[in-house]
Each structure stands twice: as structure tokens, then as C-alpha cells.
Amino acid sequence: MKYRSFGRTGLRVSELGFGCGSVGGLLVRGDWREMVHTVERAIELGVNYFDTASIYGDGTSESNLGAALQELGAEVLVGTKVRLSTSDMGHIRDAVLESVDASLKRLRLDCVDIIHLHNPISLHRDPDRNTVGLKDLEPVTQAFQFLQEQGKVKFYGINGLGETKALHNAVEATGAHSIQMCYNLLNPSAGQTVPQSFPFQDYSQLITQASKHGMGIIAIRVLAGGALSGTIQRHPNAAKTVSPIATSTEYAQDVTRAQMFRFLVEQGYTGNLVEAAIRFAISNSAVSTALVGFSELEQLEQAAEYVAKGPLSTTPLKQIEDIWHSLS
Ligand SMILES: NC(=O)c1ccc[n+]([C@@H]2O[C@H](COP(=O)([O-])OP(=O)(O)OC[C@H]3O[C@@H](n4cnc5c(N)ncnc54)[C@H](OP(=O)(O)O)[C@@H]3O)[C@@H](O)[C@H]2O)c1
Secondary structure, eight states, X not given: OOEEEOGGGOOEEESEEXXXXXXXXXXXXXXXXXXXXXXXXXXXXXXXXXXXXTTGGGGHHHHHHHHHHHHHTXXXXXXXXXXXXXXXXXXXXXXXXXXXXXXXXXXXXXXXXXXXXXXXXXXXOBGGGTBEXXXXXHHHHHHHHHHHHTTXXXXXXXXXXXXXXXXXXXXHHSOOSEEEEEOOSSOOTTTSOOOTTOSSOOOOSHXXXXXXXXXXXXXXXXXXXXXXXXXXXXXXXXXXXXXXXXXXXXXXXXXXXXXXGTHHHHTXXXXXXXXXXXXXXXXXXXXXXXXXXXXXXXXXXXXXXXXXXXXXXXXXXXXXXXXXXXXO
């Protein structure tokens, strides 16, 4: 496993990160022994960043991760998240502090390495989309800094989802150490230039921008929630339905679109589409860690094998770029 700098934090994170979310579902709906064994095997393979959130399985993911790490006596980097609800908006600071205390309890930790704000960010708060406005980031940041002083979190970050302009402003303004960014073959706009006709949200190189501000970059939805496997079937542990993020409106459309990249397999650049998607994510040197959501041990083994093959070479990357430029 190779390691990359995590922005200006001084942390070194594995190129492959362990997504403990509900989509892959292993840490939410999996069999306990398989969970522990997969976490153990991930550590053995060199994975050192585990990403969870208070809302994944309504706290189940944090509880399972905490219990597994305790059973294994393992010390790894753990990141979790705070999701503010509409009713929290009148007392943001207290809501953040309460949420982190509850997360630490579930995780059986005194301190988490990275705390992220989970809500998407818009210029103005929008309860219908559960976004926070730029003004809300001030009390969130104050709470995160207070938690740092208390020794309950080491670093803090934001979610790179929401309105592009607001996200660029947030990167400038918050002084955050970390950002989670949707970055995959279907929507690479956070790290690549896409044409004006591009069919999905254009994040306008947010990764590049955040990286310039010394932020660690966590790539999420590297497999577009599973659609980049090119098959519609889901693992029994996986979420039954997936809402795409910044790609098609329907998961099935993403699965169809994934076929555009089949040439990578046919021309022998990669063994399959999953390998193509994972190696594409780590081809961006500004990405610190590429998270993959796992449903089972085998998927972890495969991801580690693909990451070990390294970034894609220039020729396939150029062909991929041509595809984005042909879309409208
Ligand atoms: N900040 C945020 O708002 C946010 C949003 C989304 C995700 N995240 C983080 O990013 C992590 C990863 O995201 P995600 O789970 O949503 O999406 P993802 O990693 O893009 O996709 C996960 C899905 O990919 C499939 N998969 C994984 N390995 C595979 C393999 N080797 N072969 C075939 N299919 C494979 C699985 O589908 P099947 O189960 O159907 O096989 C799995 O459910 C999450 O766990 C979470 O930590 C953060």
C-alpha cells in the first residue's frame, strides 16, 4: 500500500480508504465476524483510514467500527461526520458538540482524527435539501475548533457536496483541513476540466482548489455507489437502492453510462470496470485517499489489488478525457 500526504495535517493516509457507509453496507448490515475479519484484513493490507458517519445505519456503522477496532486492538485513522437537522439550526454549536460526543461514545474513542460536516453546502441554508448556508459554517467551525481544544478531534473538514460556488467559497473561508469530494469516471469535474455541455454538475476543479489550500482530499463515490461495476445487481449487504450523487438521476442510467468505459477492459488497460474506476481515482495526485464502500471481504481484496497496480497511464487517461468531451 502506498501512502499520501493528507494536506497540511502532517498525516499520511493510504491510497485506498475504507468506506463504512450504508451503500456498501458491510459495517451496517454485515455479519459481525466478517466485519471484524474485513477490518483486520484491511489493516493488514495497509489501509489506515476508515470513514464513517453518525447517520450511517443510524449510528450502527460507528458502533460496529468502534467495536471491531477495540476487539482487534487496532489504532487507525478514523473520520466521522456530523449531520445537522433543520431543528439543530437554532443552536448549531451545541448540536455539533452533542453529535461528536455521541459519535465518540459509539466509536469507543476519546478522539477522532477527522470530523466532517456532513451537510451539503449552499450559498443560503435550504431546509428542503438539508443544506447549510455559508453563514452556518461559522458556528460549525467554532464548534470544531472548540472540540480540537478539548482534544476530542484532531482535524476538521467539510463535505464537498452542494452548490459549486458555495463550495469554492467554503474552501476559501473555513480553514478546514479536509474535504470529501465526489470524483469518478462519470463525473470527474472536481479534478478535471469538463466541457460546458457536460451533463452533470460541474464542481469546477474543487479538488485542485482545496488542495492549493492545503486540504486533504478524500475521494468519495469512486464507484458511483456501485454503478461503475457495470452491473445492476446488488450484494445482499448493500443498500437496496442508491441515490446517485452528481451523476444521472437514476442508478440504472449510471450503470448504462458505465459501459462507455468498457473500452478500457477491451483494450487491455484494466481487467474490469471496477479496476478502471479505482485506478482512475488514484490517478489524480491531489487525491489523498480514494474511499471504496465494501459489501464483503472479497471487494476489499480486489480494491487493494487494483490500487497496487497504480494510476492509469497517459494513453487511457486521454481516451477517457475524450469521452467526457463527447458528452452532452
Ligand atoms: N461525504 C458524503 O456525503 C459521502 C457520500 C457518499 C459516500 N461517502 C463515503 O464514501 C464511501 C464510499 O462511498 P459509497 O459506498 O457510497 O460508494 P462507492 O464506493 O462508489 O460504491 C460502493 C459499492 O461499490 C460496489 N463495489 C465495491 N467494491 C467492489 C468490487 N470489488 N467489485 C464490484 N463492486 C464493488 C459495491 O456494490 P455491491 O454491494 O452492489 O456489490 C458497493 O456497494 C462511503 O462508505 C462513505 O464513507 C461519503
